Amino acid sequence: MSGEWTRRVLVVEDQAALRVLVCEMLAQRGWETAAAADAAEATRLFAEFDPDALMTDIDLGSRPSGAELAAMLSQLAPHLGVVFLSSYPRAAAGAKAMGIERAVFVSKQDLGSPDDLVAALERALSSRPAPEVEIPAAADPLGELTRHQLEVLEMIARGWSNDQIAAASSSTVRAVERSVSRIFDRLGVTGDASVSPRVAAATLYLSAVGPARDSSR
CATH class of the missing domain: 1.10.10.10 (Winged helix-like DNA-binding domain superfamily/Winged helix DNA-binding domain)
Structure with missing residues (x-):
């Protein structure tokens, strides 16, 4: 097989129009997407879809929040890249975005093109930890x-x-x-x-x- 394959992102956003728009923008850049309106739906989709990355709003209109969802899914899948796409002020997310190591924060107000989303996903995925291993x-x-x-x-x-x-x-x-x-x-x-x-x-x-x-x- 070649090294090329389609990466998957789980998009979690409670605003339907924005959820559809984000999925369309990522699909234009070759990503396979699955969408959920809240954390409960995202959790059900997670095992079936097996995403490489999670892109979620912080405030999903109900609990668990996007931050709680990201923390839970990151425990299940340490490889998961996490991007918070939110209206929260950047400072409110904290130095570590919502306490999630290596998560990437993107402001909805600053979102301009599909390339912005892809760049955020690339940063999140490239920062996944690589445990050290002894070899000859x-x-x-x-x-x-x-x-x-x-x-x-x-x-x-x-x-x-x-x-x-x-x-x-x-x-x-x-x-x-x-x-x-x-x-x-x-x-x-x-x-x-x-x-x-x-x-x-x-x-x-x-x-x-x-x-x-x-x-x-």
Whole structure:
């Protein structure tokens, strides 16, 4: 597979017209969207939609608030990028937007184009934490990967498909696709259309740590 895939954002906004507009703006920039009017609906959609990012108003007209929703979903999915799109004054959101680490705040009053929304999402996603992991000194090309990503890369090096990786890790294929895409990005193997990023990533792994044994055979 290539490193290209469609990213997903869950949009939570109690004003119907704005909710539709935001989804349309993001769809124009290639994002797949799901929309919810409140936190309860967003929570129901979350597991089914499996978003990469959450874009929510802070005041949803009912409880839980957007901030409470973001805190809850971030606990369930640490990879989740969070963008608050709100009429709140920036100062009221706090230095850490509503107490959420690495969340991005965008004022509705300052919103000008779909590019503003996409830029905020990119900032939120690029700031996700990457746990440190010890790897051999000879494996420097893999130094940016988390332990989980190294495990997925090992299975790629065995020649496993995403379906096989999902089954072995008790995960969904979509979650594996997300991990594989991030691995390719971190290894920088997606720039040359003439080279399969899967082969290039496997080659880097094998060069760093040696042959990967396929225990499934």
